[in-house]
Amino acid sequence: MLNYDLILKNVNKHIQLNKEEKEFFISLLHHKFIKRKDFLCRLGEYSKSENFIIKGCLRTYTLDENGVEHIIAFGIEDWWAGDPYSFLTNSPSNYYIDALEDTEVFQISKENLENLLETIPKFERYYRILFQNAYVAQQKRINQNISFSAEQRYLEFLQKFPSLEQRISQKQISSYLGITPVFLSMLKKKISTR
Amino acid sequence: MLNYDLILKNVNKHIQLNKEEKEFFISLLHHKFIKRKDFLCRLGEYSKSENFIIKGCLRTYTLDENGVEHIIAFGIEDWWAGDPYSFLTNSPSNYYIDALEDTEVFQISKENLENLLETIPKFERYYRILFQNAYVAQQKRINQNISFSAEQRYLEFLQKFPSLEQRISQKQISSYLGITPVFLSMLKKKISTR
DNA sequence: CGTCTATTTGAATGTACTCAAAAGCGGTGG
DNA sequence: CCACCGCTTTTGAGTACATTCAAATAGACG
Numbered sequence: 001m002l003n004y005d006l007i008l009k010n011v012n013k014h015i016q017l018n019k020e021e022k023e024f025f026i027s028l029l030h031h032k033f034i035k036r037k038d039f040l041c042r043l044g045e046y047s048k049s050e051n052f053i054i055k056g057c058l059r060t061y062t063l064d065e066n067g068v069e070h071i072i073a074f075g076i077e078d079w080w081a082g083d084p085y086s087f088l089t090n091s092p093s094n095y096y097i098d099a100l101e102d103t104e105v106f107q108i109s110k111e112n113l114e115n116l117l118e119t120i121p122k123f124e125r126y127y128r129i130l131f132q133n134a135y136v137a138q139q140k141r142i143n144q145n146i147s148f149s150a151e152q153r154y155l156e157f158l159q160k161f162p163s164l165e166q167r168i169s170q171k172q173i174s175s176y177l178g179i180t181p182v183f184l185s186m187l188k189k190k191i192s193t194r
Numbered sequence: 195m196l197n198y199d200l201i202l203k204n205v206n207k208h209i210q211l212n213k214e215e216k217e218f219f220i221s222l223l224h225h226k227f228i229k230r231k232d233f234l235c236r237l238g239e240y241s242k243s244e245n246f247i248i249k250g251c252l253r254t255y256t257l258d259e260n261g262v263e264h265i266i267a268f269g270i271e272d273w274w275a276g277d278p279y280s281f282l283t284n285s286p287s288n289y290y291i292d293a294l295e296d297t298e299v300f301q302i303s304k305e306n307l308e309n310l311l312e313t314i315p316k317f318e319r320y321y322r323i324l325f326q327n328a329y330v331a332q333q334k335r336i337n338q339n340i341s342f343s344a345e346q347r348y349l350e351f352l353q354k355f356p357s358l359e360q361r362i363s364q365k366q367i368s369s370y371l372g373i374t375p376v377f378l379s380m381l382k383k384k385i386s387t388r
Numbered sequence: 389c390g391t392c393t394a395t396t397t398g399a400a401t402g403t404a405c406t407c408a409a410a411a412g413c414g415g416t417g418g
Numbered sequence: 419c420c421a422c423c424g425c426t427t428t429t430g431a432g433t434a435c436a437t438t439c440a441a442a443t444a445g446a447c448g
Contacts, residue, residue, distance in 0.1 A: 062337055062341065064341050068341075070337060070340050070341040071340075072333055072336055072337055072340075073333075084326055084329065084330060085330040085333075088326065094334075117319075121315055121318070121319075124315070124318035124319045124322050125311075125315075125318045125322075127322050127326075128318050128319075128321050128322035128325060131322060131325035131326045131328075131329050132278055132282065132321075132325045134325075134329055135278065135325050135328050135329050135332065136278055136279040138329065138332040138333070138336060139266055139267070139279075139332070140288075141336060142266055142332060142335060142336060142339065143256055143264060143266055145336065145339040145340065145372060146264050146265075146266075146339065146369075146370075146371070146372030147256065147258050147262075147264040147372070149435080150435080150436075169393090169394065169395090170394075170395070171393090171394065171395085175340075176340075177340070178339060178340030178341070179436070179437090180436075180437060180438085181394075181395070182395085182396080182397090182436090182437075182438085182439095183435090183436055183437070184395095185394095185395060185396055185397085186396085186397085186436090189396080189397090343403080344403080344404070363425095363426065363427090364426075364427070365425090365426065365427085373404070373405090374404075374405060374406085375426075375427070376404090376405075376406085376407095376427085376428080376429090377403090377404055377405070378427095379426095379427055379428055379429085380404090380428085380429085383428080383429090
């Protein structure tokens with residue numbers, strides 16, 4: 001028996017659903033396990049679902065010309081992950097998405113989302129608010145990227161994702177911050193010796 | 195007689211309105227001039243409107259502890275500008291917004307937007323798509339901030355805003371890229387001599 | 389246990405910044 | 419209309435931040 005509490009609570013933060021609407025929504029979701037290191041989506045593939053994480057950790061990243069990974073976003077419990085651009089425009093994805101831990105998600109396909117938005121238009125509002133909040137959070141990150149030093153960005157990261165430091169490797173964190181793992185190691189040493 | 199073509203065409207890209215709906219929408223807009231260097235919003239103030247730019251150029255920026263400006267976003271014709279966080283949560287704004295050129299906008303207030311979303315729920319969809327697109331564009335910028343050199347970011351800027359280079363000062367561009375004006379001057383020289 | 393990857397450390401290098409001074413440019417007022 | 423003022427851009431020298439390369443150590447996983 002699957003537990004839909006987390007996702008229903010998340011929806012309920014922004015819109016109110018009656019029992020039938022809840023059941024209809026749930027009927028459109030597909031439960032999936034993603035094992036650590038498995039991919040949800042690769043560059044050039046078509047991202048066919050948006051994914052609500054109930055457990056675990058996903059990352060969205062790019063590879064540069066030297067094969068170095070750059071992490072655009074982490075996704076943890078109670079968050080959505082995916083490539084909205086690819087998903088919504090049916091175009092090849094610009095990103096890789098894989099699992100840093102064994103992860104469980106509820107997926108909604110494009111067809112089902114369209115069905116949902118038509119049947120219960122309130123969900124337009126839900127997704128509007130979701131994107132709005134994500135947009136605001138990204139604006140903050142952009143500000144930090146252009147105005148903070150690497151050290152300040154690292155300290156901010158610890159604030160924003162207090163639980164994540166113990167769960168993922170330092171290399172992942174450095175990749176999210178836009179610095180090398182070597183330099184992050186030096187920063188941590190510098191911070192700890194004062 | 196005000197010209198609503200640009201904003202109606204923008205809305206029409208995403209949702210279809212009949213004549214009455216158009217008229218109702220237009221009735222909620224307030225036309226405003228912002229003279230070059232005037233502020234639409236300051237840090238700590240309450241951002242009371244979202245602004246659709248019909249002419250001119252706005253910038254959203256922060257000031258760091260040394261008084262240096264960091265530009266989060268430019269807004270030009272056919273774009274919305276504002277601080278959605280402050281606007282939607284009635285909290286003090288984190289940003290300054292001012293005009294780099296004499297600018298004309300259509301403003302919608304929070305009350306009118308709420309009225310609009312209730313009366314014509316299709317607008318939830320319009321704003322959902324707007325934020326979604328903005329989110330995708332920001333993701334791309336974040337990727338560039340963490341994986342590109344300053345020179346690559348500058349060349350990307352020229353692609354993304356082809357018209358803007360002649361309209362605004364180099365200092366504004368450097369501030370958007372996250373580098374100093376001095377360094378941008380050096381980059382341009384380096385680029386032009388090859 | 390062995391292998392593979394992550395982390396640390398150190399040295400050398402490159403990228404971007406600070407400070408300072410000079411040159412350029414735009415707007416304003418006499 | 420020109421002179422002046424303030425701000426932007428350029429240039430140069432010195433410095434700090436962050437990277438690369440390499441080697442050693444530590445951890446994780448089969």
